[in-house]
Amino acid sequence: MTSTPQPANGRTIGLAHYAGRAVLEHVLTRHDATFQQQITLRRAVVADGPLDLGTLVERVTADLKADPAGVRASVDSLLAKGLLSADGPLISPTDAGRDLFAAIGAETGEISARIYAGIPAEDLATAGRVLARITERADAELAALTS
Structure with a gap:
C-alpha cells in the first residue's frame, strides 16, 4: 500500500531509515550480531588490507556518529567472536568474519531487491x-x- 506522497523532510527520511533498519536488525539478530558490529565488520572486510585499530575506530565513529568507546567495544566483541583478528595494532577480518558479512549481505540483498523493485x-x-x-x-x- 502506498500512501499519499509526502515531501522529503527529516520525518519521511527518518521513517524510511527506521523501516529499513528494522529489517536489517531482524536479519542481524538471527546472526547474533548488532548493527554497530556489522558496520565495523564491513569496514574491515572492504578495506584494501589490515586497518590500524585507531583508524578502524575513527572511521566507524565517523560513519555512525557514535562514541569511540562503544565502537572499540564492538571491535573487541568481534575479536572475541573470532570475526576479526589482531596482529599488533592491525585489524583484519577472519574467514569467519568474511563469511558472516557475505551471509548478511546476501540475505539483506534479497530483501532490498524486493523493497526497491519497481522504483x-x-x-x-x-x-x-x-x-x-x-x-x-x-x-x-x-x-x-x-x-
Missing part, C-alpha cells in the same frame, strides 16, 4: 543525490555544533 532508476538516482546533499549539510551542521 524507476531515475527516481533512485534523484533520491541518492538528494540524500547525499542532506548528509553533507547535516555533517557540516554537526561539525559546527561540536566545534
